[in-house]
Amino acid sequence: MNELKGLRSLVTGGASGIGAATARLLAHRGAEVCVLDIDTRSVTEPLHGCQADVSDDASVRAAIQAAVTAMGGLDILVNNAGMGAVGSVEDNPDELWHRVLDVNVLGIVRTTRAALPHLRASHHAAVVNVCSIAATAGLPQRALYSASKGAVLSLTLAMAADHVREGIRVNCVNPGTADTAWVARLLDAADDPEAERAALDARQPMGRLVTADEVAAAVVYLASPAAASVTGIALAVDGGVQGLRLRPG
Numbered sequence: 187m188n189e190l191k192g193l194r195s196l197v198t199g200g201a202s203g204i205g206a207a208t209a210r211l212l213a214h215r216g217a218e219v220c221v222l223d224i225d226t227r228s229v230t231e232p233l234h235g236c237q238a239d240v241s242d243d244a245s246v247r248a249a250i251q252a253a254v255t256a257m258g259g260l261d262i263l264v265n266n267a268g269m270g271a272v273g274s275v276e277d278n279p280d281e282l283w284h285r286v287l288d289v290n291v292l293g294i295v296r297t298t299r300a301a302l303p304h305l306r307a308s309h310h311a312a313v314v315n316v317c318s319i320a321a322t323a324g325l326p327q328r329a330l331y332s333a334s335k336g337a338v339l340s341l342t343l344a345m346a347a348d349h350v351r352e353g354i355r356v357n358c359v360n361p362g363t364a365d366t367a368w369v370a371r372l373l374d375a376a377d378d379p380e381a382e383r384a385a386l387d388a389r390q391p392m393g394r395l396v397t398a399d400e401v402a403a404a405v406v407y408l409a410s411p412a413a414a415s416v417t418g419i420a421l422a423v424d425g426g427v428q429g430l431r432l433r434p435g
């Protein structure tokens with residue numbers, strides 16, 4: 187229950203979905219938690235809320251400084267904030283490419299850069315990036331999103347190599363389609379959201395989406411002392427989508 191007692195954590199995009207589940211679980215396991223999000227109105231005690239946009243360097247630096255001041259340091263950084271984009275390379279204008287890469291990739295660069303001096307002072311420093319099966323799966327109609335998550339995967343490996351000798355572990359979690367507001371928004375845009383939801387469930391090897399709590403459990407494992415020798419890995423929480431490679435018939 188209390189294996190994370192004394193550790194100080196920050197979760198970006200922690201006001202909703204996977205980030206919120208991660209923030210709750212970190213707190214439940216005894217960590218102090220700061221949620222960095224563009225909208226922190228839903229963040230309640232004992233969690234700290236730090237309003238910031240990961241695409242704005244000044245706001246990220248200010249939020250991380252505020253978090254460190256509030257908690258007395260930083261041991262765990264969860265880079266979870268992200269945005270989606272639907273379409274092939276013909277569908278998305280350059281502006282959207284810049285925006286999604288700015289949030290999904292550079293957002294991680296900004297938070298990590300601001301956090302590193304504090305992580306170096308920690309005896310248990312861990313960074314967990316929330317990536318996606320889109321990084322390697324070749325999903326249709328997700329060119330921009332997949333490219334951004336492919337970059338998150340390689341960035342995770344490069345960061346793990348750069349900081350391993352400093353005692354800072356860096357890993358990522360690759361969720362499959364997870365049952366969050368993100369997916370609800372996509373379904374709501376469909377002509378028949380209920381039928382679309384049933385079809386989405388049916389396409390999963392387990393016949394259901396993964397839950398935010400299941401992804402959070404993997405994130406918290408990688409962030410915890412139980413994973414002290416684990417760095418530079420991508421842990422899939424996808425109900426078997428990638429590993430099983432099921433084919434009809």
Ligand code: NAD
Pocket residue numbers: 198199200201202203204205222223224225238239240241266267268269289316317318319360361362363364365366367368369
């Ligand atoms: P969500 O929409 O429920 O939550 C995203 C949170 O990020 C929100 O609280 C939002 O306010 C915050 N956020 C968005 N842009 C931000 C910014 N610029 N600065 C700060 N905060 C920002 O989404 P989710 O489904 O929980 O997704 C979280 C992460 O998981 C994302 O990185 C996403 O790519 C990844 N992921 C999601 C799924 C899925 O199916 N839901 C699958 C694979 C990977």
